[in-house]
Amino acid sequence: MNTLFQNAFKTAYNWVDERLNIGDAIAFAGKKTVPEHKHSFWYYWGGISMFFFIVQCLTGVLLMIYYRPGAEAYESVRQITNEIKFGWLIRSVHSWSANLMVLAIFIHMFSVFFMKAYRAPREFGWWSGVALLVLTTIFGFSGYLLPMDELAYFATKVGLGIPGSMPGASVLVDLVRGGAEVGDATIQRFFTLHVVVLPALFVPLLGFHLWLVQKHGNAIPPSEELTPVSERRSIPFFPNFFAKDLAVWLIALNVLAVLAALFPWDLGKQADSLSPAPVGIHPEWYFMSSFQILKLFGRWFPGTLGEVLGILVFNLGLVLWMLVPLYDRESPSGVKARRVTYFGLAVLAITLITTFWGYWEV
Numbered sequence: 001m002n003t004l005f006q007n008a009f010k011t012a013y014n015w016v017d018e019r020l021n022i023g024d025a026i027a028f029a030g031k032k033t034v035p036e037h038k039h040s041f042w043y044y045w046g047g048i049s050m051f052f053f054i055v056q057c058l059t060g061v062l063l064m065i066y067y068r069p070g071a072e073a074y075e076s077v078r079q080i081t082n083e084i085k086f087g088w089l090i091r092s093v094h095s096w097s098a099n100l101m102v103l104a105i106f107i108h109m110f111s112v113f114f115m116k117a118y119r120a121p122r123e124f125g126w127w128s129g130v131a132l133l134v135l136t137t138i139f140g141f142s143g144y145l146l147p148m149d150e151l152a153y154f155a156t157k158v159g160l161g162i163p164g165s166m167p168g169a170s171v172l173v174d175l176v177r178g179g180a181e182v183g184d185a186t187i188q189r190f191f192t193l194h195v196v197v198l199p200a201l202f203v204p205l206l207g208f209h210l211w212l213v214q215k216h217g218n219a220i221p222p223s224e225e226l227t228p229v230s231e232r233r234s235i236p237f238f239p240n241f242f243a244k245d246l247a248v249w250l251i252a253l254n255v256l257a258v259l260a261a262l263f264p265w266d267l268g269k270q271a272d273s274l275s276p277a278p279v280g281i282h283p284e285w286y287f288m289s290s291f292q293i294l295k296l297f298g299r300w301f302p303g304t305l306g307e308v309l310g311i312l313v314f315n316l317g318l319v320l321w322m323l324v325p326l327y328d329r330e331s332p333s334g335v336k337a338r339r340v341t342y343f344g345l346a347v348l349a350i351t352l353i354t355t356f357w358g359y360w361e362v
């Protein structure tokens, strides 16, 4: 029975291999190894981010079966949450997984930063990563409005108002909003962005990002470079590291299941543009830092000057973040490397402090 099965498998494999040359691809993948050292833990976070993205795609398709953008948006989400079997769970998993994905990406980004994995030849890995992060936050922002409850409505109104104060940006904001006010047209546009435009940009970019990792392999942190090459350890990606990846994904799935089941995602009151904004309106936690920084600039420099300066400083920070790989190349003195590490620590500290500060003030 066993040999019968083996022969059938071999015949099928040969049939496919003759036509698609999969043997070459398998040999190529088989060559990949992953370094093993005391910081290897951080190599899992890119994969964890990807796991949550896969969950987003699967649950997103299920939600799309019942979600109706436009005037019926709130009612359709109410039905998903209260009437459709397990609808509440799918919605809860989608919302929790979105947040966990952003968290995993932040951890992944800061870990590759402090491991200096952006250095040559991995610059494009860094830049494509920053682009993936930006797209992920736009995924979050556009998804947030879709249920059209009070919180979603007012947070989107405030969020779109921020770039709207920049000269030139208001044209883009009007285009995305589909009119002067957030309404049914905005939902339709955000929905198109969320399920068509963003995935169409994200998936090929992610493919490029992963291809680069396959091409260059995983970087080792500077501390590990001091180990003589003959003493460095590594394990094959297939099947060893991949099996560990799967085990970590299983843990991620468990965390997600516990959160989604024990803390079901809430649906607030239906948005009413005529009612005043409820107190304590704030953006999602991953926008809180930039929201608070803009608020502080507005306080220090009254009028639109504060807003414009805040947006400029924020964009300047993003540009500097992108330029890190070009500045910090390996140099014998190590001065630039140290400066960049301090810069990263400052960015991390400012992000955390302004996030907590923002929640404190809400």
Ligand code: HEM
Pocket (backbone or CB within 6 Å): 042, 043, 044, 045, 046, 047, 049, 050, 053, 105, 108, 109, 112, 117, 118, 122, 125, 126, 127, 128, 129, 130, 132, 133, 136, 206, 209, 210, 213, 217, 218, 219, 220
């Ligand atoms: C959806 C978002 C992302 C996904 C799914 C993703 C996925 C991955 C995966 C699977 C790896 C290989 C394993 C690892 O080293 O963790 C990787 C490596 C890498 N990623 Fe990402 N990534 C994302 C976002 C980012 C961001 C935001 C950055 C930085 C701005 C970034 C920069 C890098 C770099 C430089 C590497 C190479 C690391 C090395 O050589 O060790 N990625 N990414």
